[in-house]
């Protein structure tokens with residue numbers, strides 16, 4: 001009997017292949033290359049992806065044997081889950097694999113923006129010793145507004161509380177009592193925008209959340225606010241953010257994600273007070289290993305026709 005075929009469409013931890021074991025034929029392709037993807041997906045049983053591969057209705061239609069789409073990470077916004085379900089294709093992800101890693105990057109961006117670590121580093125390496133120019137602001141006693149108090153939002157809140165920050169959060173799907181147990185005050189988005197010294201976004205990308213932190217919201221914030229987005233590009237509207245930075249209505253930003261990725265050229269990159277990373281939120285050895293192992297297990301179970309428990 002021929003082996004089931006598993007297509008690895010993005011770079012994943014070597015632990016993924018180890019966890020899949022010897023029972024599958026493993027193929028590789030560059031999922032970000034549309035032509036390559038549409039050809040490679042045609043006769044595989046499972047596909048393993050991160051965020052750069054779009055498994056949309058067109059890709060699903062090209063996949064004649066596909067049984068499982070496995071997302072080695074959290075966000076499923078690059079998978080058309082409804083179309084997959086309609087086609088009888090199971091979609092699995094690894095929802096807790098990289099949450100600590102992603103939270104740590106968000107905290108890192110926040111601290112970097114507060115203390116100008118990135119531009120000071122660049123200037124010093126260019127021979128400029130500019131202590132006054134890169135004077136920052138303290139985090140202690142400041143208010144951090146967490147937009148989306150889910151898995152990652154909670155971890156960021158806990159970590160930044162240890163810096164002495166007061167935490168408020170906007171999340172209409174969370175009980176105020178649950179937030180209070182974590183020392184977080186639930187507020188409206190309006191209030192969060194008005195009171196926060198720092199804002200960090202941890203929402204899924206949905207039609208509801210795209211542009212949530214847009215021009216209108218950015219007219220309600222304190223001019224000293226610093227905004228971090230390590231969730232999904234487009235939730236903080238890039239044009240609106242650039243205008244707010246230009247007009248001094250926002251004091252800085254830390255960005256890991258972009259409306260269109262890869263993103264190597266953005267008006268936002270011209271600002272000294274914007275620290276930008278190339279979607280590194282999940283990129284640690286630990287998180288990649290956990291994500292790879294988790295989805296490999298799910299693929300094994302799914303292709304064996306067994307129940308796939310929640311990861």
Ligand code: NAD
Pocket residue numbers: 073074075076095098099102147148149150151152153170171172173174202203204205208209230231232256257279280281282283
């Ligand atoms: P989660 O599902 O645990 O939490 C999301 C929270 O957002 C939930 O509490 C939900 O109630 C809330 N929410 C949903 N819609 C909302 C709305 N319209 N307004 C306010 N709140 C709303 O997700 P998570 O694991 O915390 O992940 C958060 C985001 O981070 C996702 O977009 C995920 O894809 C992204 N992520 C990015 C990286 C990266 O590499 N940068 C890594 C991991 C996760």
Ligand code: MLT
Pocket residue numbers: 050051052072073074075076098281282
């Ligand atoms: C995720 O949603 O898990 C991240 O965006 C990380 C990734 O792309 O692997």
